[in-house]
Amino acid sequence: MDILVGSISAGLLIGMVLALMALGLTIIFGVMEVVNFAHGEFLMVGMYTGLLTAQATGMDPLLTLPVAGIVGFSLGVICYFGFVKFLLRGPMVAQLLGTFGLMIFLRNLALLFFGAEDRAIHSGVLVGKSVEFGMGVIAPATKLAAAALSILSFAAVWLLMNKTKIGKALTATSLNAQGARYMGIPTERMNALAWGIGGATVSIAGALLVNFWSVNPFIGLLFTMIAFAIVALGGFGSVLGAFFAGLVVGIITEIPGIWDFFTYAFDSDWMSNVPMTSLKYMWVYLAYFLIVVFRPRGLFGWKR
Amino acid sequence: METLKSTFDFSDFPRLDITVAGAVSVFLLLFPVFPHSAFAMATMIQFLMFSLYGMGWNTIGGYGGQVDLGKAQYVGIGAFTTTVMLIRWDIPFWFSMPIGVCFSVMWSFMLGYPLFRLKGHYFAIATIAASLVLKDIFEVWDFVGAARGLEISPIKYSPPDFLRLLFKEDIYYYYVILAFFFIGILYVNWFRKSRLGFQLRSIKDNEEMAQSLGINAHWAKIKTYAIATAFVSVVGSFHACYIKNIEPEDTMSLDISILIALMAMLGGAGSLWGPIIGAGVLIPLKSYLKEWLGAQVGLVGIDLIIYGAIIMLVSAVEPRGIWGIVEKIRRRKKE
Numbered sequence: 001m002d003i004l005v006g007s008i009s010a011g012l013l014i015g016m017v018l019a020l021m022a023l024g025l026t027i028i029f030g031v032m033e034v035v036n037f038a039h040g041e042f043l044m045v046g047m048y049t050g051l052l053t054a055q056a057t058g059m060d061p062l063l064t065l066p067v068a069g070i071v072g073f074s075l076g077v078i079c080y081f082g083f084v085k086f087l088l089r090g091p092m093v094a095q096l097l098g099t100f101g102l103m104i105f106l107r108n109l110a111l112l113f114f115g116a117e118d119r120a121i122h123s124g125v126l127v128g129k130s131v132e133f134g135m136g137v138i139a140p141a142t143k144l145a146a147a148a149l150s151i152l153s154f155a156a157v158w159l160l161m162n163k164t165k166i167g168k169a170l171t172a173t174s175l176n177a178q179g180a181r182y183m184g185i186p187t188e189r190m191n192a193l194a195w196g197i198g199g200a201t202v203s204i205a206g207a208l209l210v211n212f213w214s215v216n217p218f219i220g221l222l223f224t225m226i227a228f229a230i231v232a233l234g235g236f237g238s239v240l241g242a243f244f245a246g247l248v249v250g251i252i253t254e255i256p257g258i259w260d261f262f263t264y265a266f267d268s269d270w271m272s273n274v275p276m277t278s279l280k281y282m283w284v285y286l287a288y289f290l291i292v293v294f295r296p297r298g299l300f301g302w303k304r
Numbered sequence: 305m306e307t308l309k310s311t312f313d314f315s316d317f318p319r320l321d322i323t324v325a326g327a328v329s330v331f332l333l334l335f336p337v338f339p340h341s342a343f344a345m346a347t348m349i350q351f352l353m354f355s356l357y358g359m360g361w362n363t364i365g366g367y368g369g370q371v372d373l374g375k376a377q378y379v380g381i382g383a384f385t386t387t388v389m390l391i392r393w394d395i396p397f398w399f400s401m402p403i404g405v406c407f408s409v410m411w412s413f414m415l416g417y418p419l420f421r422l423k424g425h426y427f428a429i430a431t432i433a434a435s436l437v438l439k440d441i442f443e444v445w446d447f448v449g450a451a452r453g454l455e456i457s458p459i460k461y462s463p464p465d466f467l468r469l470l471f472k473e474d475i476y477y478y479y480v481i482l483a484f485f486f487i488g489i490l491y492v493n494w495f496r497k498s499r500l501g502f503q504l505r506s507i508k509d510n511e512e513m514a515q516s517l518g519i520n521a522h523w524a525k526i527k528t529y530a531i532a533t534a535f536v537s538v539v540g541s542f543h544a545c546y547i548k549n550i551e552p553e554d555t556m557s558l559d560i561s562i563l564i565a566l567m568a569m570l571g572g573a574g575s576l577w578g579p580i581i582g583a584g585v586l587i588p589l590k591s592y593l594k595e596w597l598g599a600q601v602g603l604v605g606i607d608l609i610i611y612g613a614i615i616m617l618v619s620a621v622e623p624r625g626i627w628g629i630v631e632k633i634r635r636r637k638k639e
Contacts, residue, residue, distance in 0.1 A: 029425075033425075035425045087619060087620055090620070091623055092424055092428075093565070093573070094569070094620075094623030097565065097569055097619050098616055100562055101613070101614070104615065105612030105613055105616060107605075107612075108605035108606070109605075111605035112604060112605045115604070217605075225433070228429050228433070229433075232429075236425075278440070278443060279444060281440065282436075285433040285437045286433070286437050288429070289433040289434055292426045292430045292433075293419070293422065296422065296426055
């Protein structure tokens, strides 16, 4: 029982960070229907920013979030004005392959500058500590803090999207770009803002993630696929959907632990022979596939 | 007879195209006769393989407009079928290749049925997801060598072995893949004028319109997907015999899928010559960049940075590819 509760709670904790990561993708897709393949690479940039800032200044890694946010925001805006703007004129295949080119570009830029080895944070106020909740739930303090800060950032973005004028303008652009333009909303700037917010949130998620996840230049694709799964499950373009879908996908990534629980519970031989840890992320891909095939709108989606 | 005539009939192309194509064919046929380095030979084989992949992709992606980014899984199915059959039961290439095609096509029908209910981005990302699922399964499946992959040791066989397609010199491989290459061109030439080809182009232009004209769009797409799959699977089998050492990580990775689509897009999707031009530009570029820059100390990844930048540039500036530019110039001349 302990393993089961432990796995699920670990899944929920990581799920909150994953939800924040996927938020940017869903905003960008909602506003301009562009799928960003380089999303995982933005996360990687955030992770390196958090790590290097912490190492360079000696700050606690959790305090580097504003830096990561600013870097991510500027990266998103630069990518929009320097590149994505031109992609919008082309067909969909150009957008897909173009952002894929961006992904290769960023990934290998990181390889050039930071090298291929794994890097992790070893020092910090919370590193190495953990909180025990009973029922077998032992959460590393870094994960707890990351989850809490994720919710905070998520709430901030949700407020921005729903309670401010800028957020309303963004929503209007995503509902009907042409109509929004007639109403005097600068849609071009809204697009850039969407990329900025997307970059900032994913970057902050990266800076949170790097506290307990080592980073290397090739980490992006995995997270891009996870983000796609979350966005598909939550509904392309839905902010609230991304949050709940993030929790679900977080639990999906903990399937090996849950599988272990059932293996012990049934004491079953064939179950222990399944190499579940290697198949960890297959479930995410499979979930994505099944979701888009059977429920393309996702849980909360309003766009098809 | 009608089919055969249509296959060899290139007369709807301008004379310039046919002249250039003829010259390139003669060059390809005579290339091994000229003195060349082993590296140039390997690059040429890569070029021919990727043109074939691109031609396959072009049927569904170019003529049909369905952006399929999961072709690598069929490379894997083809390659692994051939290798497993050769290693375990000593079944030669010419028998295992059609079996591999059968497996791929069956799998493509199973996937294609749900996949083609989707459109646009959903379809593209779902193909990626399907491909990655299959790759992950292959990576833990002991029967196909799991993550280590499989290796054909050529010592057991005495090369040149034409039945098993195991050679010491690359020149044999070159002519085998060149034969496939010409067959591929002839097939696509027939395909684009076939009933299915026209149906597909009308679906690309306007799917509702096509359906209202009585075309079963879903079925037409699935059929074409299977054709594209067959192309890729054949070359995958060839790849296994040529490389002799296959792992899920490099035969089925997303990079391969993307490269296949990129080839066709860079050259010009939806035209007969597009994928060949794309492969002809991109493959030598990629291998020479790797050869020149990839090994430089302190500059790891610089070749792929340039490669990524080129992809970005092409998709931002001229998404219809090189052939798009050619057609633009021609139209301007006519006016």
